[in-house]
Amino acid sequence: MIAKLCPFPLSPEGEKRIDHLLNRYPDKRSALLQVLHVVQDEHGGYLDMDCIKYVARLFGLPPAEVYSVASFYTMYNLRPVGKYLIQVCTNISCSVNGAEEIVAHIEKRLGIKRGETTPDGKFTLITVECLGSCGTPPAMMVNKEYHEQLTPEKVDKVLDACE
């Protein structure tokens, strides 16, 4: 049922995780944020309207209600993102330790501005709020991985390793 309703091919692990989450709380709705995380992971890192409608059916909620929740939280991408989502922290402890230089370096290297995706769909660059890496600044996340104490050279190494 979970896989059958899904508008895109869901992996067996994804199906298992959703099934587990839907039965994990005294009130099913509590699983909404967690299921959105799984669906986004399974759907190439973003949620389109078909994903929203799918989740709405799983929970028996109107799609507008699910969209309202998804749009509240910054980690749900409601538009396509690159294969690698680069998130650079520019909050205070990173900004006083060179975060803007890191952003400028990535912009130059990839030929895009913050908020944009490279034409080949490989990288999306955004700036984000505090990642909790204030003691090891500047910091960024590439997809789910943290990279800290960044220098332009270190950034290059990380991006070189992205295939």
Add this chain to the structure above:
Amino acid sequence: MGEMKVLLKNVHKPNSHLLSTYKEGGGYETLKAALKMEPSQIVEEVKKSGLRGRGGAGFPTGLKWSFVPKTDAPKYLVCNADEGEPGTFKDRVIIEKDPHLLLEGIAISCYAIGAHRAYIYIRGEYEFGAQVLENAIREAEEDGCLGDRPMGHDYPIYITVHRGAGAYVCGEETALLDSLEGRRGHPRIRPPFPASKGLYQSPTVINNVETLSSVVDIIARGGDWYASLGTEKSKGTKLFSISGHVQKPGVYELVMGTPFKELIFEIAGGMRPGRNLKAVIPGGSSTPMLTADEIDIPLDYESLMEAGSMLGSGAVIVLDDTTCIVKETYRLAQFYAHESCGQCTPCREGTHWMVQILKRIVNGQGREEDLDLLLHIGDTLGGNCLCPLGDAALGPVISSVKKFRDEYLEHIKNKRCPIGG
């Protein structure tokens, strides 16, 4: 005074995150002993210890627990691991390096308040931390430390890790509950308070990671022992995450009342060569700034309050003389405007207008009357919302306008930054 490792006693051990390492150091023995005590005795020990909420508000933990009605209705414990206040990275250390300390603290606290289920609400970005916690829960359940019969006792305790999805406001306890129920994270109207109607309208206690972790040693060594540390009203040890312009940023555990200057200039290595201290944000980005000559004080709740700021989450952000205060204030104002949930008009509009005004000052288009306008927004925004986010936004803005007025005026008169920020 000075450094003392209670919460951080395990974090430097190899494989500190594993159950075997934790048990070698006597792990879960305190839970075993606690489950033989009366729950009320545990609450009493925590009251005696003087422990106060380490998330930022500093509310007495034992008192918070005692508000839970003694009925048979299901009760919940929620661990607030939504560490999102800029400058704060203390809970991350416990979560990633000593997850079992947190789990043991949660289990003891569950028993004390009569809960069988606990949720750890962890910020979405800490996915690694969430995995560490999930693995730790699995290990502890398989070993019989948690689950159906924790340490052989007939008191089931189930702990679930619940990830957030990127919303600072969910660190506010009632917004957190809405988020945990699968909704937008909007703070609730109080009363009713969570202790009577919280998660699923049931009695709920919400405590910070560091608070719950502190419970383990309080029960192991006694409330009196904990209360013997620190000052008259600020007891025990506290984690300080220090960042910004210091040579050795990091998380340090200090006995309450340690001199502020000792933390900055000795423990954290002081300023870089040739630079001087300009300002300190003492307890997370929402706490009012202190100037370099205002920090000759001890680090405890009361001293920071007297100095016109707050101990908050213990997140010390140090700024040296290369910092443009206006630019950094603008940056923090942007953060709060971005994170305002939009529910209360004064916060939604006020945080937005502060950003617009600060932006034009930074861009050399400011007017002298803008400074009084910022202070006026403070008067209309402060205390007029359902949660403290709006007030938090005022912390850096109001304090910097008052204490660094000359720097603002230079931006306005010369139409550019005197420091080149």
